[in-house]
Amino acid sequence: MQVSAYYADTYEAQAQTRVAAIGERDGAPWVAVEHCLFHPQGGGQPADRGWVDGHEITPVRDHDSGLVVAMACSGDTLPELSLGQPVEVRIDLPLRTAHAALHTAGHLIEAAGRAQGWVLAANNHFPGQARIEFTAPTPDARLDTPEGREEATEALRVEVAEAIAQDWPVTWENDAEGRRIVHLSDLHSAPCGGTHVRSLGDLADVVLPTLKVKKGRIRVSYSAAHREKS
Numbered sequence: 001m002q003v004s005a006y007y008a009d010t011y012e013a014q015a016q017t018r019v020a021a022i023g024e025r026d027g028a029p030w031v032a033v034e035h036c037l038f039h040p041q042g043g044g045q046p047a048d049r050g051w052v053d054g055h056e057i058t059p060v061r062d063h064d065s066g067l068v069v070a071m072a073c074s075g076d077t078l079p080e081l082s083l084g085q086p087v088e089v090r091i092d093l094p095l096r097t098a099h100a101a102l103h104t105a106g107h108l109i110e111a112a113g114r115a116q117g118w119v120l121a122a123n124n125h126f127p128g129q130a131r132i133e134f135t136a137p138t139p140d141a142r143l144d145t146p147e148g149r150e151e152a153t154e155a156l157r158v159e160v161a162e163a164i165a166q167d168w169p170v171t172w173e174n175d176a177e178g179r180r181i182v183h184l185s186d187l188h189s190a191p192c193g194g195t196h197v198r199s200l201g202d203l204a205d206v207v208l209p210t211l212k213v214k215k216g217r218i219r220v221s222y223s224a225a226h227r228e229k230s
């Protein structure tokens with residue numbers, strides 16, 4: 001009844017669809033559409049900016065129904081809608097691709113950190129605060145000095161730059177339990193409900209400042225953008 005269209009195509013910006021459900025949440029109305037372009041906040045990735053029939057909405061995961069529901073943004077209201085009614089849905093595509101680039105770069109940095117022998121501890125793919133945190137199961141002496149931390153960061157940068165230069169494909173499949181597994185070629189596989197670029201060559205301006213170590217966590221901050229279309 002609702003298809004998460006952003007799984008199949010990160011770049012689909014607009015569609016004609018129908019109202020799949022309507023309801024209320026904390027006294028505010030929501031609408032769920034069949035062909036859902038709207039990625040809700042989750043998995044460390046911010047929500048899309050979207051519109052239903054020209055009304056700006058914020059998508060939210062409704063845990064009661066399991067649906068992604070669209071709620072009016074402050075300053076806007078939802079149109080009057082009924083079940084089955086045709087509607088036009090649209091997302092802010094440059095914002096979507098910016099989020100997808102940050103999110104995909106996060107996977108890539110996770111892979112690069114794992115190649116250093118580290119284990120993922122936390123991630124955040126929000127613009128301006130994107131970071132991947134690791135722990136080192138075996139003590140990593142490089143992390144004890146500023147020079148060593150820069151050396152370790154440079155190793156990550158080299159790994160990341162190499163993967164982007166190779167333009168490795170980003171693909172996904174559903175496993176036997178129905179989980180969506182995302183692959184960065186052979187570098188990385190993880191269950192993930194986020195949005196991703198098509199291949200790592202879509203990433204641009206991936207910048208990793210020297211990593212920090214805080215409370216036993218290796219914190220790798222980063223920024224990334226989507227490559228401009230040529």
Ligand SMILES: [Zn+2]
Nearest residue numbers: 182192194195
């Ligand atoms: Zn992902």
